[in-house]
Amino acid sequence: MTTSRGPSSARVRTDRLWEDVESLLSVDEARERVLAAVGPLPAVRVPLLDALGLVLAQPVVAGHDVPPFTNSAMDGYAVRASDTAGASYDHPVALTVVCEVPAGSRCAVSIGPRQAARIMTGAVLPEGADAVVRFEETDEWEPGTVSGHRRGRAEIRVFRPAKPGENVRLAGEDVAAGQEVLPAGTVLRPACIGVLASLNQRWVTVHRRPRVAILATGNEVIDLGPELLPGQIRNSNNYTLAALVKQCGGEPILLGVVRDDPDEIRSRLRSARGADLILTSGGVSIGDYDLVKHVLQAEGRVELWQVRIKPGKPMAFGWIGGVPMLGLPGNPVAAYVAFLQFGRPAILKMLGYEDWALPTVRARLLAPCENRGQRRHFVRVRLERQGDEYVARPVGEQGSGILSSVAQANGLAVIPEQWNEAPAGAIVDVQLLDPWCVP
Numbered sequence: 001m002t003t004s005r006g007p008s009s010a011r012v013r014t015d016r017l018w019e020d021v022e023s024l025l026s027v028d029e030a031r032e033r034v035l036a037a038v039g040p041l042p043a044v045r046v047p048l049l050d051a052l053g054l055v056l057a058q059p060v061v062a063g064h065d066v067p068p069f070t071n072s073a074m075d076g077y078a079v080r081a082s083d084t085a086g087a088s089y090d091h092p093v094a095l096t097v098v099c100e101v102p103a104g105s106r107c108a109v110s111i112g113p114r115q116a117a118r119i120m121t122g123a124v125l126p127e128g129a130d131a132v133v134r135f136e137e138t139d140e141w142e143p144g145t146v147s148g149h150r151r152g153r154a155e156i157r158v159f160r161p162a163k164p165g166e167n168v169r170l171a172g173e174d175v176a177a178g179q180e181v182l183p184a185g186t187v188l189r190p191a192c193i194g195v196l197a198s199l200n201q202r203w204v205t206v207h208r209r210p211r212v213a214i215l216a217t218g219n220e221v222i223d224l225g226p227e228l229l230p231g232q233i234r235n236s237n238n239y240t241l242a243a244l245v246k247q248c249g250g251e252p253i254l255l256g257v258v259r260d261d262p263d264e265i266r267s268r269l270r271s272a273r274g275a276d277l278i279l280t281s282g283g284v285s286i287g288d289y290d291l292v293k294h295v296l297q298a299e300g301r302v303e304l305w306q307v308r309i310k311p312g313k314p315m316a317f318g319w320i321g322g323v324p325m326l327g328l329p330g331n332p333v334a335a336y337v338a339f340l341q342f343g344r345p346a347i348l349k350m351l352g353y354e355d356w357a358l359p360t361v362r363a364r365l366l367a368p369c370e371n372r373g374q375r376r377h378f379v380r381v382r383l384e385r386q387g388d389e390y391v392a393r394p395v396g397e398q399g400s401g402i403l404s405s406v407a408q409a410n411g412l413a414v415i416p417e418q419w420n421e422a423p424a425g426a427i428v429d430v431q432l433l434d435p436w437c438v439p
């Protein structure tokens, strides 16, 4: 038994802390702290299509009406509605055809009483006309035939009264000139890109994408290329993380692999000075060569270390050279899960998003999941639709080094930290890994 004080007692205290899971930050607290450290990045102008998924930094005000002119919603005849009053199959109204208006051209004359213009969908409504009668409601169309038009006639008969405004699309009925059509903060989804195109916006002002530097650490970790020697392992983390960063709108900057050497780690991290966020993997646990958090502490500030999350517990977050840094655990699944819970929200906030939660559905577990460590456990599952509910089946081995089972999964079932076990049949939240391919 030792009574000595100094370094050894400090180590004992650290070890106790390590075991005292309940004293660790919860996932939600840790996320709050990470989010408090970042904010939306400055605005830049980007070409329209490059803005997909980005967030408007200033409102877009319509410079003109959409549609720009009043036009026909149908192929048929532009008429004066009052001329067609009382029309029926037995008592059709005869109108004189005075012009033809394909889309893209205009009718040179105004439509007078008892006159009509042959008009196509999208063509400018001629002056004088206030409604469009579809071909099917005139004697121009022969029902039951494929090309039943009897074109080029000087006179047509209308079988039904038209209401004023019928089949007419008014100028500005979609977007009116001067209207704030998309407010600042809008996430530009495909329909928004189309709205901007309809307003001739070839450039869009959005929050710029965060540049995310990604660094792997580990004497045993070898980047793609050379043959592995005994004891070495391939650097998969940088590629998983870069793909995740891209998927949520960031720009990955690959910084390669450094050895478990404080000087190497320090100098490579210095090369990330221009980044908006640094992601490292490995070296944050309590092993002899887990030096990343020491470098973070010596060179910057450790804001938090260790979270009640499984996998991913040893994660660290802090600042280095003025850049926020997530020290993700080395185990590939721990890095993946911790990125989704902490890195993704930070990137989305930098992009200007206000909602950074992963899309989640409630699902019934098809097999039990244990959860002994009082941590929030993220279980890889395959989510399926069964009748009117979702069911989630855990897939493959759940070890923190088994990345291939994540590759098979489409969701992460969230087992709350208070549960010792989630029995089969339990209803849990499932985070969607690929929201655009929900079953």
Ligand SMILES: Nc1nc2c(c(=O)[nH]1)N[C@H]1C(S)=C(S)[C@@H](COP(=O)(O)OP(=O)(O)OC[C@H]3O[C@@H](n4cnc5c(N)ncnc54)[C@H](O)[C@@H]3O)O[C@H]1N2
Pocket (backbone or CB within 6 Å): 216, 217, 218, 220, 221, 233, 234, 235, 236, 237, 238, 281, 282, 283, 284, 285, 286, 287, 290, 311, 312, 313, 314, 328, 329, 330, 331, 332, 334, 400
């Ligand atoms: N005594 C304890 N040891 C460990 C604990 C603990 O609570 N007490 N926690 C374990 C958990 S949980 C995790 S997660 C890991 C995290 O460790 P580190 O962040 O220090 O990561 P490393 O030790 O550097 O590596 C862990 C593992 O991951 C492999 N790895 C690392 N980088 C990569 C990469 N770029 N690509 C693929 N694989 C990588 C590495 O070879 C190791 O096998 O600590 C546990 N230990």
Ligand code: MOO
Pocket (backbone or CB within 6 Å): 309, 310, 311, 312, 313, 314, 329, 331, 334, 400
């Ligand atoms: O938490 Mo470690 O995060 O299992 O792999």
Ligand SMILES: [Mg+2]
Pocket (backbone or CB within 6 Å): 282, 283, 284, 285, 286, 287, 289, 290, 330
């Ligand atoms: Mg380690």
